[in-house]
Every structure is written in C-alpha cells, then in structure tokens.
Amino acid sequence: MAITATITVPLTSPTRRSLTSLNNLFLHSPRSTLPIPRRTFKYPNSRLVASSMSTDAPVKTPSASFLNRLQTGFLHFAKYHGLGNDFILVDNRDSSEPRITAEKAVQLCDRNFGVGADGVIFVLPGINGTDYTMRIFNSDGSEPEMCGNGVRCFAKFVSQLESLEGRHSFTVHTGAGLIIPEVLEDGNVRVDMGEPVLKASDVPTKLPANKDSAVVKSELVVDGVIWHVTCVSMGNPHCVTFGREGCQNLLVDELKLAEIGPKFEHHEVFPARTNTEFVQVLSKSQLKMRVWERGAGATLACGTGACATVVAAVLEGHAGRICTVDLPGGPLQIDWREEDNHVYMTGSADLVYYGSLPL
Numbered sequence: 001m002a003i004t005a006t007i008t009v010p011l012t013s014p015t016r017r018s019l020t021s022l023n024n025l026f027l028h029s030p031r032s033t034l035p036i037p038r039r040t041f042k043y044p045n046s047r048l049v050a051s052s053m054s055t056d057a058p059v060k061t062p063s064a065s066f067l068n069r070l071q072t073g074f075l076h077f078a079k080y081h082g083l084g085n086d087f088i089l090v091d092n093r094d095s096s097e098p099r100i101t102a103e104k105a106v107q108l109c110d111r112n113f114g115v116g117a118d119g120v121i122f123v124l125p126g127i128n129g130t131d132y133t134m135r136i137f138n139s140d141g142s143e144p145e146m147c148g149n150g151v152r153c154f155a156k157f158v159s160q161l162e163s164l165e166g167r168h169s170f171t172v173h174t175g176a177g178l179i180i181p182e183v184l185e186d187g188n189v190r191v192d193m194g195e196p197v198l199k200a201s202d203v204p205t206k207l208p209a210n211k212d213s214a215v216v217k218s219e220l221v222v223d224g225v226i227w228h229v230t231c232v233s234m235g236n237p238h239c240v241t242f243g244r245e246g247c248q249n250l251l252v253d254e255l256k257l258a259e260i261g262p263k264f265e266h267h268e269v270f271p272a273r274t275n276t277e278f279v280q281v282l283s284k285s286q287l288k289m290r291v292w293e294r295g296a297g298a299t300l301a302c303g304t305g306a307c308a309t310v311v312a313a314v315l316e317g318h319a320g321r322i323c324t325v326d327l328p329g330g331p332l333q334i335d336w337r338e339e340d341n342h343v344y345m346t347g348s349a350d351l352v353y354y355g356s357l358p359l
C-alpha cells in the first residue's frame with residue numbers, strides 16, 4: 001500500500017536553489033527560528049528519492065504556514081534534536097489531550113518503520129496560569145515527568161509557532177513542576193530546571209539514605225559488581241556513578257551500555273526504573289558522561305541527566321557547581337546555583353524538518 005509522506009525542509013534561500021539531493025538539504029538546514037518559505041516535497045511510497053531539481057523551477061511557497069494543519073486526518077509534526085537526542089514535536093495547543101496515543105508514539109519513534117526519535121513531545125495549553133504544558137512519551141511509550149533536551153526543543157518549536165524573535169522566555173507546566181526556558185539571541189536555550197530532589201524516597205529509590213536523607217556514593221550491586229552511586233531526581237529519576245569497587249575513574253567510552261544499562265534501569269531498588277549516567281571526571285569543571293535512559297536506551301545526550309550528573313559530582317566532591325558536561329552529541333553548560341538551589345542548563349536545540357503522516 002503506497003503511503004505518501006510529506007517532508008518539508010526549511011530552506012535558507014526562499015526561492016531558487018539547485019538541489020543535488022534532499023539529503024544535502026537536511027545537512028544544511030538552518031538553525032533559524034524565523035518562519036521562512038518552505039518547499040514541500042511529495043514522494044509516492046514515502047521513499048525519498050535523491051533528485052536534482054532545476055534552478056528554473058518556480059518555487060510555489062505555500063500561502064499558509066505548513067504547521068497550520070491545512071490537511072485534516074494527518075499528523076503534522078516538526079523533528080527537532082537537542083545534541084542528537086531527537087524528538088517529534090506536535091502542536092497540540094488546541095486540546096488538553098495529546099493528539100496521538102503512547103502506542104502510536106512507539107510506532108512513530110521506530111527508526112525503521114516510523115519517523116525515528118527518542119520520544120514524542122506535545123505542546124499543550126497551559127495549566128494553573130502557565131503559558132504552556134509539556135508532555136512527552138519515551139520511545140518505549142512510557143511517560144516521563146520531564147525531559148531537558150526536549151524542553152529546549154519545545155521552546156524553539158513554540159518560538160516558531162508563535163513567530164517569536166529575539167530573547168524571550170515562557171512558563172511551562174511539566175510533570176516536574178514549573179520549568180522556565182529562555183530562548184537566547186544566539187539561538188541556544190537556557191532552562192531553569194528547578195531544584196534537584198535528593199530525598200531517597202522521592203527519587204525514588206529503595207537504597208538506604210546515607211547522607212542526610214539522600215543516597216550519596218552508596219554501594220549498589222549490579223551483576224555481582226559493586227558500583228558507587230548517587231541518586232538524584234530532576235523530576236525524573238537518575239542514578240549517577242563515577243566508578244565501581246576497585247575502579248574509581250571510569251573510562252566511559254569503554255562501557256558496553258547495551259549490556260549494563262538495562263540492569264541499572266530495571267534494578268529492583270528503582271521502583272519507577274531509572275536513567276543511569278556513567279561519568280568520567282576530566283576536571284573540576286568538565287565531566288564526560290554516557291547515559292542509558294529509562295524508556296529510550298542509550299541516547300546521544302540527556303539534559304536532566306547532565307543536571308543530575310553535576311549535582312552528584314558536587315555532592316561527591318568531584319567538581320564545582322558550574323560545569324561543562326560532554327556528551328556524545330555535544331556539550332551542555334550546567335550551573336547548580338547556590339543562591340536559589342536551582343539547576344540551570346544551557347544548550348542548543350535544532351529544527352531538522354517538518355513532516356506529516358496519515359493518522
């Protein structure tokens with residue numbers, strides 16, 4: 001059965017441009033947030049065929065923005081990524097119920113049979129006076145409380161939808177409470193991620209508290225190996241480790257995440273499962289981290305995980321409150337501010353393409 005997928009790629013030049021292949025366009029998509037003319041490509045059987053297009057072909061820019069859902073019965077979305085942690089974003093401002101189910105989200109996140117993503121994020125109407133609400137489904141269909149890279153993508157998407165320019169911020173209701181992203185002049189996004197939660201039962205973890213009510217550099221046996229872990233919630237649970245018995249400076253590139261990650265994620269001491277961050281200390285202000293995410297597996301970056309990593313590093317004495325966290329997808333700047341105990345995260349969030357699929 002032929003499925004027609006529509007892919008719309010934002011172009012930097014609004015009119016004539018010789019295209020050698022659609023792929024090239026993906027590589028050169030601008031980091032713009034301004035509504036700019038787009039060219040819509042329709043391909044039968046959802047196969048994208050690299051094709052050259054003449055510079056003489058007149059460009060018909062759709063009169064209305066692609067995102068105003070001219071066609072019903074289709075799911076219109078924008079594909080964004082935050083350091084390679086990628087998401088399908090859905091404009092859901094006209095309803096307080098997500099447009100698709102968690103089961104459909106699993107299909108869309110499939111990297112062979114769907115769009116491919118680490119999750120699906122919905123821009124919903126605000127609650128209790130906030131500007132918006134954010135909900136997210138992981139690629140396994142579970143619904144986490146919060147997503148750091150995702151909320152930066154959310155902010156850039158909202159800027160696009162509302163045609164906002166320059167520096168601006170808004171309030172977002174999330175499962176982790178009030179989150180305030182600010183889009184900066186350079187296109188990066190700075191997010192007030194709120195306060196870390198350290199009380200063991202609130203992370204949640206069944207590990208016994210060993211520092212006030214928190215779990216700090218505590219022993220956790222995984223597959224017969226004793227790991228030293230610190231547990232932190234950023235609205236979602238994180239288990240952060242800097243090493244194991246007899247090996248206090250992890251070489252994170254050598255870890256077999258697909259083997260060890262699920263054993264942490266599903267460990268019985270984490271009743272809500274957990275995200276797990278494996279950290280190598282490069283200096284008092286630079287940490288190298290690899291992550292196995294709850295409900296998404298190994299991802300190229302994790303924003304809440306980077307925040308939890310810096311909190312754990314401070315609690316264990318490895319680093320200061322202002323750190324660069326190096327992830328496979330790129331760096332995040334994290335600042336756990338003493339004045340208000342809030343964690344601030346700054347990083348990029350980039351549009352890749354717009355798309356639509358029959359529901």
Ligand SMILES: N[C@H](CCC[C@H](N)C(=O)O)C(=O)O
Nearest residue numbers: 144147148149236302303304
């Ligand atoms: N998988 C996570 C949610 C996404 C977190 C991550 N992508 C981020 O950037 O914070 C969880 O189930 O808690």
